Amino acid sequence: MADEPKRFHKSVTFGIHSLRGLPLIVLFALALSACGEKPTQPAAAAAAAPPVTVAQPTKRTVTDWDEFTGRFDAVEEVQVRARVGGFVTSVEFKDGDMVHTGDLLYVIDSRPFEAVAEQADGQLADARAKAELAKRELDRGLNLVQTSAVSEQVVDQRRQALQAAHAAETQAEGALKAAQLNIEFTHVIAPITGRVSRHLVSVGNLVQGSDNGGGTLLTSIVSLDPIYIYFDVDEATYLKNNRLWFEGKRPSSRDTANPVQVTLSGETKPSHEGKMDFLDNRLDVSTGTLRSRAVIPNKDLSILPGQFGRVRLIGSSPYEALLLPDTAIATDQSRKIVFVVKDDDTVEAKPVVLGPLDEGLRVIREGLKAEDRVIVDGLQRARVGAKVSPHVAQAAPAGGKT
Numbered sequence: 227m228a229d230e231p232k233r234f235h236k237s238v239t240f241g242i243h244s245l246r247g248l249p250l251i252v253l254f255a256l257a258l259s260a261c262g263e264k265p266t267q268p269a270a271a272a273a274a275a276p277p278v279t280v281a282q283p284t285k286r287t288v289t290d291w292d293e294f295t296g297r298f299d300a301v302e303e304v305q306v307r308a309r310v311g312g313f314v315t316s317v318e319f320k321d322g323d324m325v326h327t328g329d330l331l332y333v334i335d336s337r338p339f340e341a342v343a344e345q346a347d348g349q350l351a352d353a354r355a356k357a358e359l360a361k362r363e364l365d366r367g368l369n370l371v372q373t374s375a376v377s378e379q380v381v382d383q384r385r386q387a388l389q390a391a392h393a394a395e396t397q398a399e400g401a402l403k404a405a406q407l408n409i410e411f412t413h414v415i416a417p418i419t420g421r422v423s424r425h426l427v428s429v430g431n432l433v434q435g436s437d438n439g440g441g442t443l444l445t446s447i448v449s450l451d452p453i454y455i456y457f458d459v460d461e462a463t464y465l466k467n468n469r470l471w472f473e474g475k476r477p478s479s480r481d482t483a484n485p486v487q488v489t490l491s492g493e494t495k496p497s498h499e500g501k502m503d504f505l506d507n508r509l510d511v512s513t514g515t516l517r518s519r520a521v522i523p524n525k526d527l528s529i530l531p532g533q534f535g536r537v538r539l540i541g542s543s544p545y546e547a548l549l550l551p552d553t554a555i556a557t558d559q560s561r562k563i564v565f566v567v568k569d570d571d572t573v574e575a576k577p578v579v580l581g582p583l584d585e586g587l588r589v590i591r592e593g594l595k596a597e598d599r600v601i602v603d604g605l606q607r608a609r610v611g612a613k614v615s616p617h618v619a620q621a622a623p624a625g626g627k628t
Contacts, residue, residue, distance in 0.1 A: 278604035296457030307441035332414035343405035350398035357391035458515035549587035
């Protein structure tokens, strides 16, 4: 082991002396081979500009809409109550069915009222007979007073008797009409056209009439076509619309049937259109809102009172606007920006002021020009100040009405 360093030294020395006679180029090649070095590669080419899709803003006439949450309510609603007391003998409708004005709903036993009517009819006949007799006696007395056969006092008495007979006749006529009305009220009919609720009183039950303080509730009916939708307008929107009305830019809903659009629960776009019908005369002090109402056609009877809906109310006069898809709009802290490709294909960020959605596109109120090339696809590849490879979109992006 002690001899190993000596032998290694001798072998290295021998190798050096043995290479002295070789050409220089061979020595250089051997050195590169011994060190395991490789020839250096050329520098990588600069990265190509990233591709993006650009489009100019869509220009068209739009109208702003204010949106609120509303609840539907019936234009007409009636609680059907018994007007006379008695036993129910028949229920003539099917629960939840559509009924029309004049349709028979309930039948109450009318025999007691028919007996009263017969009695009133007899009393009327008696009163008419007495009135006829009093008239004849008065005519006879008027003839006899001319010959002094009877005194003026007798004639006056007979004239008073005729007046009393006429009064009794009128009273008997009224009693007969009341009895006939009670017979008519035993047939409970629908006062309006609409959808009836379930029957609350079954056959054989005794109901109380309205003469006892409050008739028994039998059922209810609500009209469906058209139908109201009530919603509350916040004070800021009311002031804005009021200012537009003073400036002549928007008609007031108090005296103009401004159009509304309604989106039902589960829908993504309006499915019903209507018009404004009512604005309250004061703001609710507890909520600071103004109760408003629109009337909506409901030909297919698909909307029921009590449903919720989103109401869009016209919020401006028509105006020219620039629009972009929401996907082209980015957020920079509290600002909304879009990326625009300049003439030298470099990217510039422009802050914009947004408006509402109109048929799937976002209204750009400020910050954009009609000739700007806006990046609508590939925003993640765009860097402010860097070059991009813009490609014009094949078709303007659009969406459904919202």
